[in-house]
Amino acid sequence: MTPPLKQTLEIPVADGEAERYSLRMGPQHPATHGVLRVDLELDGETIIECKPQVGYLHRGFEKLAENRTYSQALILTDRLDYIAAMANNVGYCLAVEKLLAISVPLRAQYIRTLVCEMSRLCSHLLWLATHALDIGAMTVFLYCFREREILLDLFEELCGARLTFSYPRIGGVRQDVTSYFIDELQRFLDIFPSRIAEYETLIDTNRIWLKRTVGVGVVSGDQALALGLTGACLRGSGVDYDLRKHQPYDAYDQVEFEVPLGSDGDIYARYRCRMEEMHQSVHIIQQCIDQLPPGPIIGLDAPDLVMPNKVPARIEAGSSTYGTGLIRLIRDRDLYLSGDIYVATEVPKGELGFYFISDGNNRPYRMHIRSPSFIHIGALATIAKGEMLADLIANIGSLDVVLGESDR
């Protein structure tokens, strides 16, 4: 038996200083929502210093996108925030459409709005489930998954995938909605508000839940702006910033909804904001179903896979080699304008922005993704400092980070 490695639990103590206990949480840890690592310096259980470390899931999407055509890079966005992949797809498509000046039919806009909000429900349900589980409320976790399952089944009905959809296309969406989908979605909308009430009875008025969330992880409005927080984290601090209202995209200017605002900026305020957002999402989806206009689902100038009967005449002649089902448009240099564009959408986690530079080629010259999770994790150090170890877990849950999006 060789001598053991030099590593024991001895804690060095400097004169007049509190004893520090360094703890490395993650990258494998039940509550870090993926592969987040947090290096902590503790005094007892109080956090003196908190250093989040990311990058374990870095796949170089920005570099990859530079080497793929616009429609090929779409699938990369599925893997950003895989909880709400649909919202990322829509954000990406909107950015490319604006960059290349491609129009989207009204029906496709409505469908996109609808799936974006479904995505928001999915994401918020998963957030609530894991956030509650982090704080110890185990049953909410399974209740949320019950409803999320219905949504995933609906997505499967819509596009055949449950996690990585790639359903929206540049210039529209991939397939039309079926009447079965609409019926099932309507049934879901009818029951879902009562299910939200069910979660709320379990945790909303629970004394322990309130003790763990009220006044914990407080971020003031100015601080939240400086830290770059967006989404419910910013609105929980009382700043009215929702891109669906500020820079409406798709059909968001056609539907009515409210932006719930908090005031205290603590975990409870963020929690209430997201719970109210779920009600608003239901409201938006209902309006989308009611107002869904007839028409095509993909624009004629879409540089993408389109159904044969939608192919513009000028390309049809040369396209016979591409089989009977789907026809790939021949890359037309005129389609690609040069210039740069920043388009942001309100995804469940916050503001997801795409900054594109096009040099007229059929591949992006540069694609930068402004991912809310990355910025939120960066803010974690400031928010968690001086609080207890257990609050750190609650804060991570409350910021609602997804490491796939953070690390890209």
Place this chain on the structure above:
Amino acid sequence: MTILLMLVQIIVLFVLVMLHVAYATYFERKIIGHMQVRLGPMQVGWHGLLQPIADGIKSFFKEDIIPEQADRPTFMAAPIICLVAMMTSLAVLPFAKGWVLADINIGLLFIFAMSSLASYGVVLAGWASNSKFSFLGGLRSMAQVISYEIAMGLSLVGVMLMSGSLNLTQIVEAQGNSILGMYLLPQCIGFFVFFISMLAETNRVPFDLPEAETELVSGYCTEYSGMRYAIFFMAEYIGMMVMAAIGTVCFLGGWNGPFAVPFFPPLWFLLKIYLFMFIFIWIRATLPRYRYDQLMDLGWKLLIPLALVNIVVTACLKAMIG
């Protein structure tokens, strides 16, 4: 001959308790499963009835991992301390009139002593693992045990005053005269304090801080695996049972029921224990977890003062009424 008889009784009790522990896990998984709109174990045996046996066999044959840096003797002793302490407390529990292994005069104190010893197991496990998460779990457990042992001890003083004894059998018999044949109503404050301390003492939700999985991975038993982990598990469930038994004996009138059951006198006692166990599980399915400092606040600022008030009031009433 009496020693032999005693041995047989001990073995019977041991086997029954082990079976009980195994099926308590099944009970818990099934109940929580149904509360959480799922089914719980369904695969092994009819409705998963053989699942506890399968789990036992699995953990028995699992690889036994001891971390390189662990303090080996302490690491190995810790789960056994837990189990032994919990098992020993079973000796003084009166399951029915005369159904008790050791009818000693200081039964209640003995159980306290043993449950305090069990917490040494947890603290030592946290220390000996030489893992940061285990260490924090051990520390939390130490703080929690110190605060809640006091509250729990004080909450039972009222019962001792009313019954005038520390012998568990006599405590049960003394309850015969009070309302409903139990001390639940006269000692309602005591019961309230006892019930909360009981949850904390057994490390159950909402006080499961020493093993809070989302914060400390698995707390003091992070580094344990296989049979050693199973021993901690058993100790926890026996602990739940012992605490439920104390609650039954001191507040719910022990084996007394609306009518006497022929052939199987402990029936009421067992039913009351299962009621407690059910409430344990129900709470686990419902409540979130307290934070460490809030737990301390609750213990020192609410429960201990309440228990002290209860003692004074009980003593005064006892002195006045006689």
Place this chain on the structure above:
Amino acid sequence: MESMAIADRLRAEFPDEFLDTVTHQGQTAVIIRPGRIVAILRWLRDTDDLRLNHLRSLCGVDNVRRKDPRLSRFEVVYNLYSIPLRHEIRIRAEVGDKEPAIDSVVGLWSGANWLERETYDLMGISFNGHPDLRRVLLPEDWKGHPLRKEYPLKGKEEWTGITELLEKIKELDQHGFDPAGHAHGQNQPDEEEP
């Protein structure tokens, strides 16, 4: 306020720093010199009728293949948005060809901390006055900056850290850390138990 109007205000306020404006699809970008970036952004943030208080994104761009004589090799792009006034502007700071560097804006937006670290990590643009300029997404000992155009898609070589990791595993093996070899798939179950 229209983006063009903001650009005109900026030109009037900082004539020496101003280089050009570019408009594409209604979005206006102002190309500036990097020297007084903190002053410009503070002015944009704090002026009463501009109040561009939200730093939406900060990223670096490698212009080596963009055939535009106005642009230098590297630039840093700031997308700003005013939440109260609902207007936006893009600032593109040309930061030079070799050893690109620009002043850090962490003092204005503390959230820029990680964005600048990311730009440093992936593009190799350094930020003067940054409190903690380390790599953020890639390992500390990574060589090169992947988003530069000369960096090949598949990378140049294997990350050097992997050899260190393999050596570490061997060293641990010598201490009997992993006798069964589970960690790297060499199953030799009959070795001594610790």
